[in-house]
Amino acid sequence: ASPLMDGVETVIAQLATFSSQVIPEGMLNDFVTDALFGGVGSFLVFVPQIMMLTLIIGLLEDSGYLARAALICHKPLSYFGLSGRSFIPYLSGHACAIPAIMAARTIESPRKRLITMMTIPLMSCSARLPVYALLIAVLIPDTSYLGGLVNLQGITFFILYFIGIAMALLVSTLLNKLSGLQKDQTEMPFILELPTYRLPHWKPLIHRVLTSAKQFIKRAAPVIFMVSLVIWVCGKIPCAR
Numbered sequence: 001a002s003p004l005m006d007g008v009e010t011v012i013a014q015l016a017t018f019s020s021q022v023i024p025e026g027m028l029n030d031f032v033t034d035a036l037f038g039g040v041g042s043f044l045v046f047v048p049q050i051m052m053l054t055l056i057i058g059l060l061e062d063s064g065y066l067a068r069a070a071l072i073c074h075k076p077l078s079y080f081g082l083s084g085r086s087f088i089p090y091l092s093g094h095a096c097a098i099p100a101i102m103a104a105r106t107i108e109s110p111r112k113r114l115i116t117m118m119t120i121p122l123m124s125c126s127a128r129l130p131v132y133a134l135l136i137a138v139l140i141p142d143t144s145y146l147g148g149l150v151n152l153q154g155i156t157f158f159i160l161y162f163i164g165i166a167m168a169l170l171v172s173t174l175l176n177k178l179s180g181l182q183k184d185q186t187e188m189p190f191i192l193e194l195p196t197y198r199l200p201h202w203k204p205l206i207h208r209v210l211t212s213a214k215q216f217i218k219r220a221a222p223v224i225f226m227v228s229l230v231i232w233v234c235g236k237i238p239c240a241r
Contacts (some may be wrong), residue, residue, distance in 0.1 A: 004048030004125055012041040024153035029234065039228020040221055046096065049126065053095040054212040055205065062200035064105075071192055080169045081176025084192065084209070086116040090168065092142050098220060099212065113176045122171060124164040167188055 002042055016037035023029045060066045074084025085107045092100035101121045107113040124132070136153050143152040 001049040001052040005045050008048060009045050009148055010137050034235060035232035036227045040225050043224045047217060050096060050099055050216050051213045053092060053099060054074065054209045058205045058208055059200050062205060064195040064197045067194050070077055080172040082172055083109060088117055089120055090123060093120040095123045095126050097125055099216065115172050118170050118175060119168040122164055122168040124161050131158060151224045166191055
């Protein structure tokens with residue numbers, strides 16, 4: 001998704017530059033440049049990533065792979081108070097937590113659905129990768145072992161990913177032990193239909209990708225805009241001396 005994200009970022013930057021030249025200097029110019037393009041515009045950069053994520057998961061799902069992966073992961077995940085259906089939201093959480101939390105709505109058990117939603121943000125999403133890369137480059141030496149096959153910075157990067165998964169499972173276990181989240185005796189057993197392996201149908205898949213992008217923008221853009229507006233207004237308020 002990086003080329004598409006770079007393209008969207010370039011278009012937004014050009015629009016911001018054009019609007020700043022057309023609109024006279026003043027409050028309106030600052031609002032359009034900082035609040036509108038700076039807030040909502042920076043949020044739109046992640047839309048191609050959401051589309052690519054939906055496309056890849058759609059390919060795995062339509063081919064019949066994800067159902068089998070969820071079935072395989074159900075037993076180990078059940079030890080942490082989760083369901084096999086939590087596998088897909090956890091997998092999506094490594095790209096972005098927002099669509100991953102939305103994907104958790106397919107979990108039938110309210111208890112397991114709540115635990116999954118609360119622990120998805122602990123996964124190492126792609127927005128943290130630049131932070132990881134910066135900290136590792138500054139703090140960890142670029143040392144290689146076994147003739148260059150093993151790199152210390154790469155091992156550290158893997159450990160950070162592993163810590164995110166381990167913490168999500170640990171917190172899931174703790175939430176499962178809380179009195180308010182004890183297992184419901186009426187909870188249905190895990191039942192999942194295994195579809196046959198097949199080639200995905202491209203037309204409904206593309207429609208699903210476009211729909212997910214539209215829903216992502218529709219639900220998240222108003223919140224991002226209001227937060228950007230509040231930050232912009234607070235930045236314009238003179239500080240008391």
